[in-house]
Amino acid sequence: MTDTVKHVGLPDERPPSNIVGPVAWLRNNLFNTWYNAILTVLVLLLLATAVPPFITWLFVTAHGFDATSQECRAGGGACWGFIGEKLRFILFGTFPYDEQWRPLLTIVIFIALLVGSCDRRFWKPWLGLVWAVGLTAVGILMWGGVFGLTPVENTLWGGLPLTLILSVIGLAVAFPAAILLALGRRSNMPAVKVLCVTYIELIRGVPLISLLFMASVMFPLFLPNGVSVDKLLRAQVAFIMFAAAYMAEAIRGGLQAIPKGQYEAADGLGLSYWQKMLKIILPQALAIAIPPLVNTFISFFKDTSLVIIIGLYDLLGAGKVALSDPSWRGFYRESYLFVGVIYWVFCFSMSKYSQKLERDLNRSHRR
Amino acid sequence: MATETRTTQGAPAPGGTSFSLSDPTFRAIVYQILVVGAVVLVGWFLISNTLDNLARRSIATGYSFLEREASFGIGESIIDYSPKDTYGRAFLVGVLNTLKVSVIGILLATVIGTLIGVARLSSNWLIAKLASTYVEIIRNIPPLLQLFFWYALVSDSLPPVRNALNPLPGVFLSQRGLWVPGLSHSPVWTMMAVAFAVAVVGTFALSRWAKGRQARTGQIFPMARAGLGLLIGLPLLAYILGGMPTALDMPKLTGFNFVGGKALSPEFFAILTGLTVYTSAFIAEVVRSGIVAVNWGQTEAARALGLPSGPTLRLVILPQALRVIVPPLTSQYLNLTKNSSLALAIGYPDLVSIANTTLNQTGQAIEGVTMIMGTYLTISLSISIFMNWYNKRIALVER
Numbered sequence: 001m002t003d004t005v006k007h008v009g010l011p012d013e014r015p016p017s018n019i020v021g022p023v024a025w026l027r028n029n030l031f032n033t034w035y036n037a038i039l040t041v042l043v044l045l046l047l048a049t050a051v052p053p054f055i056t057w058l059f060v061t062a063h064g065f066d067a068t069s070q071e072c073r074a075g076g077g078a079c080w081g082f083i084g085e086k087l088r089f090i091l092f093g094t095f096p097y098d099e100q101w102r103p104l105l106t107i108v109i110f111i112a113l114l115v116g117s118c119d120r121r122f123w124k125p126w127l128g129l130v131w132a133v134g135l136t137a138v139g140i141l142m143w144g145g146v147f148g149l150t151p152v153e154n155t156l157w158g159g160l161p162l163t164l165i166l167s168v169i170g171l172a173v174a175f176p177a178a179i180l181l182a183l184g185r186r187s188n189m190p191a192v193k194v195l196c197v198t199y200i201e202l203i204r205g206v207p208l209i210s211l212l213f214m215a216s217v218m219f220p221l222f223l224p225n226g227v228s229v230d231k232l233l234r235a236q237v238a239f240i241m242f243a244a245a246y247m248a249e250a251i252r253g254g255l256q257a258i259p260k261g262q263y264e265a266a267d268g269l270g271l272s273y274w275q276k277m278l279k280i281i282l283p284q285a286l287a288i289a290i291p292p293l294v295n296t297f298i299s300f301f302k303d304t305s306l307v308i309i310i311g312l313y314d315l316l317g318a319g320k321v322a323l324s325d326p327s328w329r330g331f332y333r334e335s336y337l338f339v340g341v342i343y344w345v346f347c348f349s350m351s352k353y354s355q356k357l358e359r360d361l362n363r364s365h366r367r
Numbered sequence: 368m369a370t371e372t373r374t375t376q377g378a379p380a381p382g383g384t385s386f387s388l389s390d391p392t393f394r395a396i397v398y399q400i401l402v403v404g405a406v407v408l409v410g411w412f413l414i415s416n417t418l419d420n421l422a423r424r425s426i427a428t429g430y431s432f433l434e435r436e437a438s439f440g441i442g443e444s445i446i447d448y449s450p451k452d453t454y455g456r457a458f459l460v461g462v463l464n465t466l467k468v469s470v471i472g473i474l475l476a477t478v479i480g481t482l483i484g485v486a487r488l489s490s491n492w493l494i495a496k497l498a499s500t501y502v503e504i505i506r507n508i509p510p511l512l513q514l515f516f517w518y519a520l521v522s523d524s525l526p527p528v529r530n531a532l533n534p535l536p537g538v539f540l541s542q543r544g545l546w547v548p549g550l551s552h553s554p555v556w557t558m559m560a561v562a563f564a565v566a567v568v569g570t571f572a573l574s575r576w577a578k579g580r581q582a583r584t585g586q587i588f589p590m591a592r593a594g595l596g597l598l599i600g601l602p603l604l605a606y607i608l609g610g611m612p613t614a615l616d617m618p619k620l621t622g623f624n625f626v627g628g629k630a631l632s633p634e635f636f637a638i639l640t641g642l643t644v645y646t647s648a649f650i651a652e653v654v655r656s657g658i659v660a661v662n663w664g665q666t667e668a669a670r671a672l673g674l675p676s677g678p679t680l681r682l683v684i685l686p687q688a689l690r691v692i693v694p695p696l697t698s699q700y701l702n703l704t705k706n707s708s709l710a711l712a713i714g715y716p717d718l719v720s721i722a723n724t725t726l727n728q729t730g731q732a733i734e735g736v737t738m739i740m741g742t743y744l745t746i747s748l749s750i751s752i753f754m755n756w757y758n759k760r761i762a763l764v765e766r
Contacts, residue, residue: 029492036491043493191399195406202740205747207705209719210739217732221420222413302509309712316512332519340508340516347507 069327082331083338086322090339093158093318099150102141103161109134109141110164118353120360135169154232158313160342162232166304166314170239171247171297177240178247183277185248186255196248203245208303211238216310235307239300246296254289255281287361294354298347305343315339417733424730432729433458439724441716443632454725461721462742468635468717469704469746472642476703477696479643480650487655498651505648511709513645518637518713528624537617545631546618555609562605563598570594634715638707646703653699657692658684689761697754701747708743718742 015021031037057077067081083090092103113134116122142161145151157165184196203211215238219229229237258281266276308317319339323332388394421428433455440450444460445467486498505513522542526532531541537548570593577588618625661684669679710717719739726735 029490032490036489039491040493043497189395189399189402191403195402202744205744206740207708207719207743209708209711210736210743213719213723213739214736217726218736221417221732223420224416225419225423298507302507305509305511306709308511316509316515320515330523332516332523336512336516336519340512343509343512344504344507348503351507 069331072331078334078337079331080334082322082328082334085328086325086335089159089322090315090318090335091159093162093313094156095158095161096150096152096156099144099152102144102149102152103157103159106138106141106161107164109138110161110168114168131172135172138165154230157232159318160315162307162312163301163304163314163316166236166239166307167297167301170236170243170304171300174240174243174247177244178251179282181244181248182251182255185252200245200248203242204249208238208242208306209309211242212306212310214238231310231312235310235312239304242303243296243300246300247293250292250296251285251289253292254285254287257288258285290361291354291358294350294357298350298354301346301350302343315342426730428731428733430734432725432731432734435729437725437728439728441721442714443635443716454729457721457725458718458738461716461718464715465704465707465710465717465719465742466746468638468642468710468715469707472639472646472703472707473700475639475643476646476650476699480647481654483647483651484654484658487651488658502648502651505644506652510641510645510706511712514637514641514709514713517640518633521633521636528620531620531625539618539620539625542633543624544633545636546625547629547631548617549629553609555606558605558609559602562601566597566601569601570597573597632715634710634713637713638710638715638717641709642703642706645706646699649699649702650696653692653695656695657688660691661687686761690758693754693758693761697751697758700750700754704746704750705743708739 030040059077061077063072063076063079063081065080065084067079067084069079069081069085072079072081088097088100091107092100095103113131116130117127140146140149142157142165143151143154181196181200184192185200187193187196212235215234216231219234219237223229262280262284263276266280271279304314305316307314308320313321316339319335323329323335386393388397434453436450437452437454437457438450439457441448441457441460443464445463446456446460448456448460483498483501486494487502489495489498521544525540525542528541528543531539531546533539539546573588573593574590577590577593581587618630665683665687666679669683674683707717708719711720711723714720722735722739726732729735
């Protein structure tokens with residue numbers, strides 16, 4: 001009995017190429033039906049005509065950061081010489097040239113504060129203290145006048161620091177006001193409720209421009225004779241009024257999401273109204289409201305660009321004013337692309353963060 | 368009400384209100400008096416300051432300036448306007464211009480936004496990626512920057528009038544805007560408009576009758592085909608009966624500008640494009656989330672019942688998706704209308720820009736700002752009321 005049965009396995013077959021692999025991917029995602037195939041071909045044709053010229057314009061035939069406007073006008077692609085020449089103006093506005101490390105440091109502080117606040121491990125009471133220190137530092141850096149810093153009028157502020165100041169400080173001041181408005185809107189006291197609802201709906205019903213107009217032409221009339229408030233502060237007040245109404249609505253959404261049992265349990269423990277709100281309701285409601293609050297902040301950040309209408313030059317304003325230099329007129333593509341990318345980086349990262357936060361918070365809710 | 372339940376938690380007050388701060392009812396009244404008092408005090412302070420300042424600068428308050436001659440020109444207007452007209456009429460021109468750009472913008476943004484929202488859910492990877500890139504880029508750039516860009520694109524990059532681009536016969540594109548052939552005056556157009564109105568009414572009546580008949584007898588009337596036939600057929604009939612005029616009013620270069628045809632100014636083009644593109648990205652997200660919100664099981668159930676794909680979409684998916692879509696869509700419409708005030712920055716004569724000119728010329732700051740706010744509040748409220756009515760109509764009827 002020498003003959004044994006030999007079991008020889010067949011060599012492993014490769015998985016069929018119509019199920020896995022690049023070909024299958026193409027078939028499943030681009031050519032799965034006849035109309036998708038047509039669409040894919042059309043879109044590819046469109047991209048082929050649009051993208052290469054754009055890339056060429058952007059990089060290949062573009063002039064470098066040290067190009068002069070004469071060289072750019074002679075032809076070719078994008079003129080990055082414009083950005084090279086106007087970079088400091090667009091970023092820092094008319095801040096004195098030798099002192100421009102101060103707005104630069106301001107930008108760094110703001111970004112550090114914003115990035116630091118994104119980490120949920122840092123959501124502790126001392127974060128408020130860090131913010132207070134950071135904003136004081138920003139104030140000292142921008143205004144000067146102490147520690148041997150040259151004083152700088154706030155009419156000279158501009159560029160990215162102005163955008164950040166208007167949006168971040170506006171947010172920080174509007175936040176407590178928004179909590180009060182949201183609580184007032186859900187209050188049982190009819191007079192308080194009516195006042196809060198009227199304020200919120202009034203502000204949300206009108207465009208921001210009309211509030212900025214109010215700030216620039218009506219505020220001076222509101223103040224007693226002899227008292228004057230500078231333009232930047234008036235714009236800041238308008239932004240705070242605007243942000244408070246929108247944030248109040250975001251917080252109200254959070255308050256409404258808290259089950260009634262939480263209120264009743266707090267009442268049952270005999271807590272007072274403020275104890276109930278501060279210790280039970282608001283911590284939960286604000287956690288739910290954070291993603292919509294971040295979204296509010298994103299639109300708020302974009303809306304600060306409207307200050308150009310009352311004559312303040314934030315990032316977009318500076319980018320537009322840089323174009324009015326006669327020797328650099330007409331390079332609007334480069335200017336708006338550059339400014340747009342800065343806005344985009346800020347807004348896009350914030351919106352990605354808000355989406356991530358929403359997922360994380362939902363996970364903890366679902367358990 | 369909750370006020371009553373709260374009285375039981377505080378001090379015992381069985382015999383009515385006690386005048387002590389530990390009684391919640393009494394406390395609530397005190398708080399409200401304090402809050403209202405503070406608001407009235409601040410209001411009074413501001414108003415007295417304002418009256419004081421106005422008296423010192425000898426500015427007369429009131430809206431009588433609206434009767435005075437405006438003496439400034441307006442680039443484009445739907446109604447007849449000349450600098451000899453009053454400020455009131457100038458303001459009306461502004462309101463109409465705002466409404467014009469908002470209505471056209473809302474229509475275009477809804478169409479484009481819906482297409483892109485659906486494209487984001489496409490099974491075609493390339494199209495889905497392209498649509499989401501569009502949304503992510505457009506949403507995160509300030510609308511004002513986009514407006515500036517579109518405006519600069521038209522006024523800087525297009526050739527001057529003499530060398531206007533002529534992509535199609537009768538269509539001219541230059542720094543001064545876009546000219547397309549218009550319809551020359553003919554009674555046929557009015558007849559067609561009337562025919563269309565009749566068709567709309569007829570379609571409406573027919574659909575009510577068809578619904579009633581289906582409810583009674585179960586017979587389905589081909590409403591889509593009949594309605595479309597009416598809406599296209601009646602105006603077409605009017606056109607044929609009117610002798611089929613083919614004359615078009617072609618734009619012609621005369622002197623320094625085009626004459627005739629329909630003109631689209633660079634400002635209008637920029638504001639319309641900017642608003643449409645910006646809002647369409649948001650509407651795309653609204654539409655996408657609405658469609659995603661409808662459970663796939665609904666589609667499967669409809670198919671199991673033997674419904675063809677058309678009625679599945681129309682009778683099962685859309686009614687449920689709309690319920691999710693309509694409230695955020697309303698706020699996007701409101702945003703677009705409010706964002707149309709950015710027109711000021713590029714010189715399109717909307718109501719803000721005309722009110723701005725008016726208040727600079729007359730010094731009537733308070734009146735100007737209140738007119739802007741009042742108009743926008745009216746527009747916002749009207750859109751909200753209409754959309755709330757619509758939302759209620761399509762809302763889920765529970766028990």
